[in-house]
Amino acid sequence: MSLSVFFGRDENRLSYPGVYALLDEFAVKAGLWQRIRLRIMPGSGLDGTVSSPFAIYLTEPVLNLEDPQVIGYFVAHEMIHIKYWDFLKNIYLHIDYDKFCALRILCEFRADMEGLELAGITGNDIKTVHDVAENPLERADKITCYESGYPERSQRIFYSQKYKDFDVNLFDEVLFDFCFEMRIEKPSAFLRSVKRSFR
Incomplete structure (x- = not known):
């Protein structure tokens, strides 16, 4: 730096x-x-x-x-x-790559939801802003996005409109989907581990 x-x-x-x-x-x-x-x-x-x-x-x-x-x-x-x-969660990149990706995805959802609120962006403007902000990676299929530690842009829009806050329901829904798509063995243990590391 x-x-x-x-x-x-x-x-x-x-x-x-x-x-x-x-x-x-x-x-x-x-x-x-x-x-x-x-x-x-x-x-x-x-x-x-x-x-x-x-x-x-x-x-x-x-x-x-x-x-x-x-x-x-x-x-x-x-x-x-x-x-x-x-940015400190990058430490998990060298320890457990699946955990690193899951944490990064959760961080992205939280940054989206709280960032939209911070910027005063609501309603239909959420989709408009996300449509402009989309990058090529987020047009890939969901598994490719998950493997790189990012959600799809359509997921960002969906969850930002479905949930008012970044709460435990969104947290669980995202992690369960990640475990399913990435075929995580022992998903319950994985979820507990991710929850302990996320703040």
Whole structure:
């Protein structure tokens, strides 16, 4: 991680004042104590990620979108990943790949649902925003998506509209489907293990 996350001028704040207004607003609403910075990541598609509690990474195509609602979705989604320190769950990648994928999928659903609420996106706008945000991976079949640790975009829309909050019912429904599709042996033990590791 670059030390510029902590020190020095933040030139992106000058270049993208609208995004920084969202970063500052959403950080306060999410209850974060730290100032979040914007970093630009390489890529020609619409994408974002986090790797620390101090910055979100977005591609230039996200930053150049004309729809402020979609930009707000990306910023809020990544902000929720920071709130829960989801990037730390990457440790399971080297321990148990199925568990890593299940945890990552749950993190994505939580970031979607709480991010949509944080950005004030409701009703039919949920599908509109997700239709714009879709990336090629999410057009793959469900098993391919699960194997890469992401839900299908259609699942994101469905669960965001079906459930008001990220709660135990959604949690169980997603995990049971994951176990079925991925043919997890001893699904009850797997579910208990994932639940213990998820926060």
